[in-house]
Amino acid sequence: xxxxxxxxxxxxxxxxxxxxxxxSGWLTTGSQTKNLESLINQYIGSEFCLCLNSCTSALHLAxxxxxxxAGDEVITTPFTFVSTINTILYLRAKPVFVxxxxxxxxxxxxxxxxxxxxxxxxILPVHYAxxxxxxxxxxxxxxxxxxxxxxxxxxxxxxxxxxxxxxxxSRFCCFSFYPTKNITTGEGGALxxxxxxxxxxxxxxxxxxxxxxxxxxxxxxxxxxxxxxxxLGFKYNMTDLQATLGIAxxxxxxILKRRRDIIYxxxxxxxxxxxxxxxxxxxxxxxxxxxxxxxxxxxxKIKRDDFxxxxxxxxxxxxxxxxxxxxxxxxxxxxxxNSEFPNCETAYKDCLSLxxxxxxxxxxxxxxxxxxxxxxxxxx
Ligand SMILES: Cc1ncc(COP(=O)(O)O)c(C=O)c1O
Numbered sequence: 481x482x483x484x485x486x487x488x489x490x491x492x493x494x495x496x497x498x499x500x501x502x503x504s505g506w507l508t509t510g511s512q513t514k515n516l517e518s519l520i521n522q523y524i525g526s527e528f529c530l531c532l533n534s535c536t537s538a539l540h541l542a543x544x545x546x547x548x549x550a551g552d553e554v555i556t557t558p559f560t561f562v563s564t565i566n567t568i569l570y571l572r573a574k575p576v577f578v579x580x581x582x583x584x585x586x587x588x589x590x591x592x593x594x595x596x597x598x599x600x601x602x603i604l605p606v607h608y609a610x611x612x613x614x615x616x617x618x619x620x621x622x623x624x625x626x627x628x629x630x631x632x633x634x635x636x637x638x639x640x641x642x643x644x645x646x647x648x649x650s651r652f653c654c655f656s657f658y659p660t661k662n663i664t665t666g667e668g669g670a671l672x673x674x675x676x677x678x679x680x681x682x683x684x685x686x687x688x689x690x691x692x693x694x695x696x697x698x699x700x701x702x703x704x705x706x707x708x709x710x711x712l713g714f715k716y717n718m719t720d721l722q723a724t725l726g727i728a729x730x731x732x733x734x735i736l737k738r739r740r741d742i743i744y745x746x747x748x749x750x751x752x753x754x755x756x757x758x759x760x761x762x763x764x765x766x767x768x769x770x771x772x773x774x775x776x777x778x779x780x781k782i783k784r785d786d787f788x789x790x791x792x793x794x795x796x797x798x799x800x801x802x803x804x805x806x807x808x809x810x811x812x813x814x815x816x817x818n819s820e821f822p823n824c825e826t827a828y829k830d831c832l833s834l835x836x837x838x839x840x841x842x843x844x845x846x847x848x849x850x851x852x853x854x855x856x857x858x859x860x
Contacts, residue, residue, distance in 0.1 A: 483848060485797040486660035489729075489736055489838040497724040504720075509687075509696035512720035516727050517670075523638075523730060524645040526653075526672045528679035531723060532686055535634045535656030535669035536563040537716035539604075540570055541682040542652040542671055546628040548573045548601055554630075555595055556604040557587040558804040558816070559824050564606055564632050565805050575814065576600070577806065579821045584608060584763045585774070585831070588823070589617040596621075602628040607636035607646060609760065609801070609833075610662075610768030615641045628652065634669075637662045638737060638769030647672040657722075660837075662769050663729035663736065665722035689713030739838040740770045743845050747773050747834065750849035754856050756781070760831070772801055776830040779856070784832055787855065794851045799833045 501512060517529040532538050548554060550572035556564055558577040568575045576595050581588045585608045592603065603622060605613035613631070622629045633639075634656035636646045647653035650672060655661075657668035673679050684691055689711035696717065697703025729736070751757055756779030762768065777784045788798045804824045806816035818825055834848060 482795040483797065483835045483840070483844050484837070485799050485833070485835050486837045487839045488659045488664045489732070489739075491728070491732070493731065494725050494728040497728045498721060501720050501724045506700075507721055508719045509717045509723075510700075510720045512723040512727065513696070513718050516665075516718075516723040516730070519727060519730050520670060520672065523733070524672060525648045526645075526650070527674045528672070528676060530671045530673075530679060530682050530686065531665075531718035531726070532669045532671060532716045533718055533722075534563075534667055534716075535632070535654050535658070536567060537686070537714065538654035538669045538671040539563060539567040539630070539632060540714070541685050541716065542630045542654055542678075543567055543571055543573070543602070544685060545678045545681050546602055546630055546652060551599065552601040553597060553599040554602045554604050555587075555592055555600060555627075556632075557606050557824075558806050558821060559585055559608070559802050559827060560606045560632065560805060561634070561802060562805055562808065562810075563634075564604060565811065568604070573601075574599070577816060577821065579823045580608075580827060581763075582823050582826065583761050584611040584766070585760065585827055586611055586613045586763070589614045589621070592618075592621055596625050596627075600625065600627060602630050604630045604632060606632040606634070607639060609635055609772035609774055610639045610766070610770050611760075611762045612636065612639060612641040612646055612766040612768075614763075614765065616765075630654070634658075634661065635771040636769070638733060639771075640767035642765050642767075649674055651675050651678060657726055657729075662740075662771055663726060663733060665718065665726040665729070668718050668722045668726065685711065685713040686716040687713060688715065736838040737769050739840075740836070742842070743836060743840050744770045744773060746842060746845045747836075747849065750846065751775065751852060754853060755779070756856050757852070758830075770836070772833045773836040774801065774831055774833050776827070777832070778830060782855065784830055788832055790855055791851065796848055796851060797835060800828075800831065801833050802828075804828050
């Protein structure tokens with residue numbers, strides 16, 4: 481039997497919710513989407529939440545609402561998924577990379593200041609695997625240089641920075657509900673903000689730039705067919721089918737978190753004695769909703785790529801988060817020098833993510849641990 485990397489946890493609750501919406505006569509953005517937005521606000525303690533069709537859309541809208549324009553510079557990490565960078569490039573702005581820290585693979589806040597220029601307009605950290613960026617230090621830098629903080633929290637729904645949920649007091653915080661994420665809506669994401677104007681603008685931009693807040697109601701008795709379009713928008717709205725899935729997931733979030741915590745603890749106990757493996761430790765100010773279980777292969781006897789291949793032959797699917805974005809052909813024109821990012825290079829050489837999700841059983845987790853122990857035994 482294959483041990484998958486990230487299977488979503490779907491119960492009768494999710495299936496019943498989706499069936500109800502399918503039978504309701506209203507499939508796209510509607511009451512379920514608005515309901516999910518309120519529930520997210522209640523859970524995180526945030527003021528405004530806009531559910532969208534992806535985190536990529538949330539990042540794009542956040543950058544627009546932050547006023548990022550062609551030629552502006554946005555400081556970010558190269559150790560991320562391409563969405564973070566692409567959304568900057570959509571606006572013809574320039575991503576400026578800063579290395580990560582080896583303990584949490586999050587942007588190194590102490591290396592940012594030297595990269596700030598007159599063109600810098602924003603800092604865009606990525607909370608990695610549930611570990612938070614150092615939000616206090618980043619906020620101070622933003623204040624000092626009049627920059628906007630935009631958080632890529634694709635990995636961090638339900639995680640805390642110190643004692644507050646990520647997104648709680650953010651102006652721009654973007655979550656992903658992709659199927660591998662902590663909770664899923666199939667595909668989906670959300671922009672969470674404490675600024676009503678940001679919410680209103682992003683809402684309009686998410687539906688073609690239609691300037692009525694309730695554009696999604698235009699086919700119902702409580703809405704109106706009359707509307708105006710006053711800006712060039714996109715088609716980024718979430719559907720009620722997606723939202724109702726998210727409502728079921730959010731209702732089970734404590735169970736989903738607990739399961740991940742149990743698997744995390746088992747892995748930690750089972751793997752910590754193996755010489756040649758280091759578990760990504762995180763930082764003191766994060767209270768993560770654990771999204772990935774990341775290890776580093778620190779052995780002369782086996783390389784990361786060979787390790788992944790052996791695991792695959794044993795029907796265990798691993799992954800790598802991330803390939804530093806400057807290695808992709810598309811970004812070659814940014815002329816980034818690998819040597820500027822030693823921690824990123826080492827992380828990429830050594831790291832991998834083990835199967836980790838809320839449906840894994842204890843038996844499967846032990847199976848993964850056993851296979852890893854055997855790999856290292858046979859190499860000694
Ligand atoms: C760090 C990071 N940012 C952004 C995204 C994009 O999320 P989505 O697929 O919801 O657009 C991902 C997706 O995996 C991600 O890992």
